[in-house]
Amino acid sequence: MEASISTAVAAGHSGAAAPPPPGKHGAAVEGSATWRLGDRIGLAICWGLGLLFCAIAVAVALYLFVQGITYLKPAMLTTPAASGFSQSESGGFSDALIGTLMVATLGIVLALPVGIAIAVWLVEYGRPAALARVAESTIEAIAGIPSIVLALFGTVIFSSSALAFLSRSNEGVVFGKSFFAAGAMLSLVALPLIVASVREGLNSIPRHVREASYAVGKTKAATTRRILLPACRPQVATGAVLGLGRIIGDTAIIVVLLGATQNFGPVEGAPFPLDYLRGVGTTLTNFVYEASPTGNLNQPQKAYAAAFVLLIMILILNAIVDLIHRRSRKVGTWSS
Amino acid sequence: MEDQYSPEYGPSWPDRRVERLLGALVVFVVGLLLALIAVVIVRAWPSFAHNGPAWFGPGGSVEDQLNAISLSAATGSHYIYTFHAWPLIWSTILITGGAVLLALFAALFVSVFIVEFAPGWLANVLQPVVRFLASVPSVIYGLIGVVVLVPFIGNHLVSEEQKASVAGVISLTGYSLLAAVTVLTVMIAPLMVSIFSDGLRAVKPGWLEGSLALGVNRWRTVWKIGVRSARPAIVAGTVLALARAIGEAVMLAMISGSVAFAPNPADGLIFIYEPSRPLAPTIVKNIDQLSSPPFNATLFSIAAVLLFAAATASLAGHLARRAMRKYGAA
DSSP, X not given: OHHHHHHHHHHHHTXXXXXXXXXXXXXXOOOGGGSOHHHHHHHHXXXXXXXXXXXXXXXXXXXXXXXXXXXXXXXXXXXXXXXXXXXXXXXXXXXXXXXXXXXXXXXHHHHHHHHHHHHHIIIIIOOSHHHHHHHHHHHHHHHHSOHHHHHHHHHHHHTSGGGGGGSOEETTEEOOOSHHHHHHXXXXXHHHHHHHHHHHHHHTSOXXXXXXXXXXXXXXXXXXXIIIHHHTHHHHHHHXXXXXXXXXXXXXXXXXXXXXXXXXXXXXXXXXXXXXXXXXXXXXXXXXXXXXXXXXXXXXXXXXXXXXXXHHHHXXXXXXXXXXXXXXXXXXOOOX | OOOSSOTTTSOSSOHHHHHHHHHHHHHHHHHXXXXXXXXXXXXXXXXXXXXXXXXXXXXXXXXXXXXXXXXXXXXXXXXXXXXXXXXXXXXXXXXXXXXXHHHHHHHHHHHHIIIIISOHHHHHHHHHHHHHHHHSOHHHHHHHIIIIIHHHIIIIISOHHHHHHTTTTOOOSSOSHHHHHHHHHHHHHHHHHHHHHHHHHTSOHHHHHHHHHTTOOHHHHIIIIIIHHTHHHHHHXXXXXXXXXXXXXXXXXXXXXXXXXXXXXXXXXGGGGSOBOOHHHHHHHTGGGTTSHHHHHHHHHHHHHHHHXXXXXXXXXXXXXXXXXXGOOO
16 A cells, blocks of 8 residues: 555656656545544645635636626727716727737837847856856846836936937926836836746757757857757747736836826827827726726726726737647657 | 957857847846936935934824925925835735735645645646736736725625724725735735745655655645755745735735725734725825925835835845755755
8 A cells, every 4th residue: 555655646746757747646646534633634725725716716707707798898999098977988998908019019029139138148158157146136136126116217217318219308308208118117027037938948958959059160149049049939939928918917117107198198290100109108907007996087897898808918828828838848848 | 359250251140249249238237227226225315314214113194294295395495305104114014924924825735735635637727727816917906806805895894883993093994904915915826836836846756755655644745845845946936926015016006095004903803904005005106296306205215115125035035045955956
């Protein structure tokens, strides 16, 4: 009996190599019937909390789905917010929806190249070692900075006169709030996730792959660009999608750096995309915040609808991460 | 110093140039962090310099002080900086402390459950569930808190006698410590679970097998060997969750009550129904005052405290992890 227990558990533990996947033990697992009472109570707590997690997730998702489907009208997605007294007069949240997409694009366009570059430098170069240590702690620190602090920092940077071209300015006073400002600060939110994911990918490529490339006369830079980065495309994509999720979900930076309006406020006189990017605006998170009963708009039905749209976006991003994982697992890992 | 290849024959991106370019980018990001720290401290300095250690102490009503600060900028004659943030700090400690402790408890059990005890189908359900809960934006949690949890607490959990007993001091409407801690726990526990369960999976199987071979049952093996050797991961997850909780602004601004009031546990269990407002939501709620110089300094001083708290947490986590490295896993 004892022997069968250990082998069953060992099979579960020895990881992906063994036929049964981790977490799944064979049929001959020791039951809890022989345990002391305290241990059995502990196991019961495990079950209770595990089921509670599922219940909370189902409750959150179901609640938002029901409310979202009840209140979301297709017209809301295409009409901008308007001033009105009742919820039927005040339009939809198309500006917020487009704003979310704009902010996400800006943030990821900034964060992705920088994140990949930092990860490549950390893994492939990393000299001097002191700088590498500092850089590593920096990335960790950026991950720990509250986004509201990043937002306040952004107000200082983007209201400096040197960066006046990134937002609205009036008689020398720089407004400092724009899509550029919010996107730039949000890219810092996404940066640590991208760096971590790409680093993991680069680290998982065995040395001999690099050596083979050097042996045929490729430089380190060419190896990185042609061999290593293509090989860790799944991790790059994962990092980007995780970063997107954080960017879309952030509210504090938007509230502070995007002007807390309900509509686009393009800067007059600038050429087309720039006038909007330099102007203020709103996103879905900001809209939910403002439309919630504690916000300035107090239109809970629209808050539900916007939250529902936001949740759908997050779910799609989650599904993409899943898909990438499954794909990359199918392709297989490096053999050494 | 020039590249050894001539441009016609050599690679178009010689190694040394690439290394320098990437290095410069890294230095830029490091510089950005240093600039952030410097800017926050410099901007915050007038407030700290004026108040001294009393900044962290109690005294007077925070709301009155904030009003006075904003009025002093409007009149323009001379700025007032007096600010005693204790109610905000105390609220931060209660809410983040409560949420982190609850989440730590829940996350430990759930991650042990996922890694060891859950039947395969349930573990396969729990993993996406945890990922989903971790990725829901905080403002959505805030919305659900405001429209579901807060009215529930206000209408069903708080009795009329309790409301009457504190009527002169504060009104109990459901915006409360309880609501804030509950929602914050739901927000940060999934983060912890995903890091904890990675740590538990990384425990060397031989160690667990050794314990099982000695006749220790699976439950005790997991807690005595698995959880103990995964302690670095547990510290890492807790610190990350703590930083997230300290910095959470918008969700708490929605449900914590937005009154700078310091609930006193000595008053009995009623304190969990009392509203309060932590540091980070105070910034969000007063963000429209950012353009007035004394208020700007006050908001930045709050940001400096948040930054310092987050940095201290991650430094402590770093040291703790280093001290535990001898235990092996993670």
